[in-house]
Each structure stands twice: as structure tokens, then as C-alpha cells.
Amino acid sequence: MMVNVGLAQMMPKIGDFEHNxxxxxxxxxxxxxxxxxxxxxxxxxxxxxAFDSLDExxxxxxxxxxxxxxxxxxxxxxxxxxxxxGICENSADGLYNSGVIFGDGRLMVTxxxxxxxxxxxxxxxxxxxxxxxxxxxxHRYGVMVCFDWVFPEMSRILAVKGAQIILHPANLVLPFAQxxxxxxxxxxxxFTATANRVGEERGLGFSGMSQVTSPKGDVLLRMPTxxxxxxxxxxxxxxxxxxxxxxxxxxxxxRRPDIYKRLTEPT
Amino acid sequence: MMVNVGLAQMMPKIGDFEHNxxxxxxxxxxxxxxxxxxxxxxxxxxxxxAFDSLDExxxxxxxxxxxxxxxxxxxxxxxxxxxxxGICENSADGLYNSGVIFGDGRLMVTxxxxxxxxxxxxxxxxxxxxxxxxxxxxHRYGVMVCFDWVFPEMSRILAVKGAQIILHPANLVLPFAQxxxxxxxxxxxxFTATANRVGEERGLGFSGMSQVTSPKGDVLLRMPTxxxxxxxxxxxxxxxxxxxxxxxxxxxxxRRPDIYKRLTEPT
Numbered sequence: 133m134m135v136n137v138g139l140a141q142m143m144p145k146i147g148d149f150e151h152n153x154x155x156x157x158x159x160x161x162x163x164x165x166x167x168x169x170x171x172x173x174x175x176x177x178x179x180x181x182a183f184d185s186l187d188e189x190x191x192x193x194x195x196x197x198x199x200x201x202x203x204x205x206x207x208x209x210x211x212x213x214x215x216x217x218g219i220c221e222n223s224a225d226g227l228y229n230s231g232v233i234f235g236d237g238r239l240m241v242t243x244x245x246x247x248x249x250x251x252x253x254x255x256x257x258x259x260x261x262x263x264x265x266x267x268x269x270x271h272r273y274g275v276m277v278c279f280d281w282v283f284p285e286m287s288r289i290l291a292v293k294g295a296q297i298i299l300h301p302a303n304l305v306l307p308f309a310q311x312x313x314x315x316x317x318x319x320x321x322x323f324t325a326t327a328n329r330v331g332e333e334r335g336l337g338f339s340g341m342s343q344v345t346s347p348k349g350d351v352l353l354r355m356p357t358x359x360x361x362x363x364x365x366x367x368x369x370x371x372x373x374x375x376x377x378x379x380x381x382x383x384x385x386x387r388r389p390d391i392y393k394r395l396t397e398p399t
Numbered sequence: 400m401m402v403n404v405g406l407a408q409m410m411p412k413i414g415d416f417e418h419n420x421x422x423x424x425x426x427x428x429x430x431x432x433x434x435x436x437x438x439x440x441x442x443x444x445x446x447x448x449a450f451d452s453l454d455e456x457x458x459x460x461x462x463x464x465x466x467x468x469x470x471x472x473x474x475x476x477x478x479x480x481x482x483x484x485g486i487c488e489n490s491a492d493g494l495y496n497s498g499v500i501f502g503d504g505r506l507m508v509t510x511x512x513x514x515x516x517x518x519x520x521x522x523x524x525x526x527x528x529x530x531x532x533x534x535x536x537x538h539r540y541g542v543m544v545c546f547d548w549v550f551p552e553m554s555r556i557l558a559v560k561g562a563q564i565i566l567h568p569a570n571l572v573l574p575f576a577q578x579x580x581x582x583x584x585x586x587x588x589x590f591t592a593t594a595n596r597v598g599e600e601r602g603l604g605f606s607g608m609s610q611v612t613s614p615k616g617d618v619l620l621r622m623p624t625x626x627x628x629x630x631x632x633x634x635x636x637x638x639x640x641x642x643x644x645x646x647x648x649x650x651x652x653x654r655r656p657d658i659y660k661r662l663t664e665p666t
Contacts, residue, residue, distance in 0.1 A: 246655055246658055247653055247655070249645065249647075249648060250645045250646070250647045250648065251647065253647050258655075260657075260658065261658065262658050262659075262660075262661060279648075282585070282586050282644065282650060283586070283650075283653075283654060284551030284552075284555065284586055285551075285555075285654070285655075285658075285659045285662060288551065288552075288662060289659065289661050289662065292661055292662070292666065293661070306644070306645075308582075308585050308616055311578065311581065311582065312582045312585065312586070314578065315575075315578065315579045315582040318549070318575050318579065319549050319550070319551055319579070349575055377549065377573070378516065378517045378573075379517070380516075380517045380518065380520055381516060381517065381546075383549060383550075384666065385666065386514055386550075387550060387552070387666065388513055388514070388525075388552075389662065389663045389664055389665055389666060390527075390663075390665075391513055391527065391528065391529050391552075392529075392552045392556065392662055392663050393529075393663050394529060394556050394559055394560070395552060395555060395556065395559070395656065395659055395662050395663060396656045396657075396659050396660050396662060396663045397656055398656055398657075399559065399651065399652065399654065399656060
């Protein structure tokens with residue numbers, strides 16, 4: 133069974149929730165028209181990215197799953213759809229840069245970004261749990277957020293937990309991630325789906341080129357560097373269950389956790 | 400202080416030790432003429448790659464460090480040089496696909512390849528130790544061999560142990576490693592130096608494109624897909640001591656070993 137994976141390459145405006153919510157609705161409508169089954173929406177899509185202060189970030193955050201952006205997203209996933217979005221999340225212990233997965237109209241999991249990028253360290257509390265994998269209608273979806281790409285540990289954990297595809301909301305500033313995600317696919321034999329934002333915000337430029345990669349490292353879809361739009365492609369997620377990079381090599385079973393002890397020692 | 404890193408892109412012949420040793424001497428001569436300080440020689444350079452049988456592999460293996468190939472290599476490293484080569488190693492408990500580092504005329508360390516590729520599993524015993532880093536004349540050199548590239552754990556371990564450059568003897572068959580090594584550089588902020596072989600052997604083709612990458616992911620040197628030759632470039636290895644990918648992000652200190660526990664659990 134093919135799954136139609138959609139990427140919403142958006143241009144949120146900092147501090148303009150109405151614009152961002154309109155943009156979300158426009159994307160959801162396009163996704164519906166394209167029969168998207170699984171939709172990936174960029175990081176911090178409800179708030180914009182380049183906050184001036186913690187106060188500003190706080191004023192743009194919403195509760196998960198009861199905020200307006202989340203409710204609109206949840207509604208869209210009625211009737212068998214899945215969606216993940218980056219959300220500026222308000223919680224009792226501070227703000228999180230979160231990836232929320234909704235499926236069949238309800239919140240399935242919240243992942244709070246572990247590796248904060250740049251000034252995000254001033255605004256957000258870092259997540260303290262490994263990234264999650266959810267089962268949905270017979271497939272397994274992992275999630276990580278933006279800068280997590282630079283830490284191969286994250287996609288590896290998702291693959292070891294059985295993810296067939298890594299859903300990856302992003303606001304990419306550095307020029308490296310799109311190429312690195314090809315390597316993440318190959319080393320784990322998983323699909324990846326990065327939804328990046330575009331445009332500029334207070335001097336920060338975002339690189340677009342949202343993309344889907346296959347377990348063999350093929351780029352199945354790559355969007356332009358500019359422009360707010362939706363793109364999608366059909367994928368057979370079960371291809372990610374074949375971990376054999378050669379007839380003799382399973383990229384996960386060939387791992388030697390006994391030799392990797394140093395990776396979990398405090399530094 | 401700049402270090403001149405050389406890559407010997409060679410074409411060993413299976414079963415023809417004399418040819419392989421001549422080829423080594425030719426490369427060492429060129430390296431000397433180019434004032435190479437640190438030379439990387441491909442995987443299994445003494446033996447060739449595509450063995451017909453374990454018996455054939457055994458007949459082509461040599462002792463470390465007393466074999467002829469090793470002794471020639473050791474001699475070349477007199478007067479302040481370093482060299483790493485892939486060696487088909489004979490030992491009491493079987494054959495290893497090893498990377499041997501010689502410096503100042505002596506064996507500094509032997510790394511026995513942990514992740515065996517394809518039919519290597521029929522010929523070699525897998526190494527059971529993490530990859531090593533050696534200090535030499537004020538710099539820190541890590542080593543891994545060929546297919547170890549697909550396991551991000553290996554280059555990560557080398558970076559965590561302080562390697563400034565990953566010396567990477569290879570016999571690359573799959574088309575992915577050269578690009579993946581760019582990601583290995585970026586995620587660890589280290590140099591990499593892959594010496595690949597060229598040519599065909601019993602139906603297996605090797606891809607050449609030996610390369611050096613910088614901690615920022617720049618390809619400093621990439622050799623052609625064919626042809627046996629030597630290339631070199633000057634690098635400032637201390638650039639790898641700066642792990643800051645942004646002003647706020649140290650790619651090693653930002654790691655969260657507490658969250659990575661799953662990576663060292665038996666699978």
C-alpha cells in the first residue's frame with residue numbers, strides 16, 4: 133500500500149498568528165486536494181522563528197493539544213490522516229520547540245526537541261526524552277526536529293525503534309542538512325521527509341529545498357529554495373523494512389553496541 | 400603548522416604481492432617527492448580484495464608489524480612521517496582486515512576492522528575494539544576502515560576521543576561513501592582522508608574518488624574515478640579543535656549521552 137507523503141513548505145510570519153493559521157489552512161486544503169495521507173509541516177509553524185525575546189516567544193506559544201493551530205491540525209487528520217508540525221509549545225515548565233503528531237483526529241505524541249540550535253537555547257527548554265516512533269495504520273513514523281539532523285544518534289535511535297520514515301519539521305539556516313539527510317537515509321535504510329520553511333526573518337534566511345529521501349538515498353522529491361507551496365509523493369514505506377545494504381550486511385544488525393559504549397558515557 | 404596529507408589511490412592486484420609492493424614503493428617515492436607528512440594507503444593494499452577463498456586470503460596475509468609490506472611502510476615513516484595502510488593481517492586467531500598506523504619508523508597502533516563488508520565476513524574475524532586515536536607530533540589521528548563509514552557510531556567515537564582527522568583506508572564498491580564522509584566531517588567537525596583503490600577485480604569495481612574533507616564539510620581534494628596516482632594537500636588540523644557549528648552549538652558538547660542509551664543496548 134502506497135502512502136502519499138506531503139511537505140508543506142511554508143513561510144510563517146513572526147508574531148502574526150492569523151497569517152500563520154491562514155497559511156496552515158491553505159496548506160491543509162492543498163494537501164486534501166492532493167490526497168495527502170501524511171503531511172509534514174515546518175518547525176515553529178504557529179509562531180515564526182526569530183524571536184526577539186523570551187517574552188515574545190511566550191506570547192506566541194500555544195498549548196498542546198488544545199491550542200488553535202493544534203486543533204486545526206487535529207481536525208484535518210480525521211478520516212485516517214497523519215500530520216506532524218513544529219509547534220512553539222507552552223507548558224507549565226516553560227516553552228518547548230516541539231514536534232506534534234496528530235492522527236485520526238487526536239494527538240498521538242509530542243516530541244520536545246532535544247538539540248536546540250543557536251538562540252533557541254535562550255527561549256526553549258531542551259527535551260529530555262529520546263525521539264518517538266508511532267504506529268499508525270500499519271506503518272511506523274518517527275519524528276525529530278530540525279537541528280537534530282546533525283546528531284546521527286537521533287535518526288539512529290528512530291531507526292532502531294523501527295521507524296520506516298523520519299518526519300522532520302525544520303527551519304534550516306545552515307546549508308548542510310538536505311545533503312546530510314541522504315546519509316541519514318542510507319545509514320539507517322529509512323525514508324526521510326524534511327519540511328523546511330522559506331523566506332527571511334530578522335536577518336535569518338531559511339533554505340527551503342524541502343525533500344523526501346528513500347532508504348537507498350535517492351532524493352524522491354526536492355522543492356525549490358523559495359516559495360510557499362505543497363509537494364507530495366507516493367512511497368512504499370515497507371521498503372524501509374529491508375535493512376540489507378548488501379546481501380551480507382544489515383545496517384542495523386551489523387551494529388556493534390558492545391563497541392559503542394563511549395557514545396553513552398557522560399562527556 | 401600545516402600538515403601535508405597524501406592519498407595513495409592505488410590498484411593492487413589480487414595474489415600478486417610483488418606488484419602490490421612495487422606499487423607501494425612507487426607511491427612512497429611520490430609521497431616523499433611531494434613532502435607528504437601523513438600518507439593514507441587503501442584497504443588490503445598488500446593483498447588485493449576479492450579473494451576466491453579463505454585459503455587464498457590466508458596465503459596473501461602478512462604479520463603485523465613484521466611482514467614485508469609493513470616493514471617498507473615503517474621505514475618510510477622514519478624522520479617524522481606517519482602512514483596508515485589497510486593490511487590483510489595474519490594472526491594466531493585468524494585473519495583481520497586491519498588498518499595499521501606507523502609513525503617515526505615504528506608501529507603505533509593496529510585497528511582491526513569492526514564492520515566487515517559483504518564476503519569479508521567469510522574471510523576475516525571482525526575486530527572487537529573501538530577505533531583508536533594516536534597522538535603524533537602534536538596532532539591526533541583516528542583510523543577506521545572502509546565500510547565503517549556507514550556506521551556513524553565509528554566516526555563519532557573517533558571524534559569524541561579527540562581525533563582531528565579520520566584516516567580512512569578504503570576499497571569502496573558502493574557509491575555512497577564519498578558523499579557520506581562530508582556529513583561525517585560536518586557532524587563531528589573533523590577532517591577526513593579517504594584513500595580508495597581503483598580498478599576492477601573479479602567483477603567488483605572500485606570507485607576511486609579518494610578525498611580529503613574539512614571540518615566544515617568542504618571537499619579539499621577529490622581524485623578521479625580511475626587511475627593509480629598520488630595527491631596531497633596541506634591542512635591545519637587544529638581547525639578541527641573548534642567544534643562550534645554556530646556561536647551557541649558545540650557538536651560534541653551538545654550531545655546528550657543520557658538520551659542515547661538505546662544505542663548501546665544489545666539488539
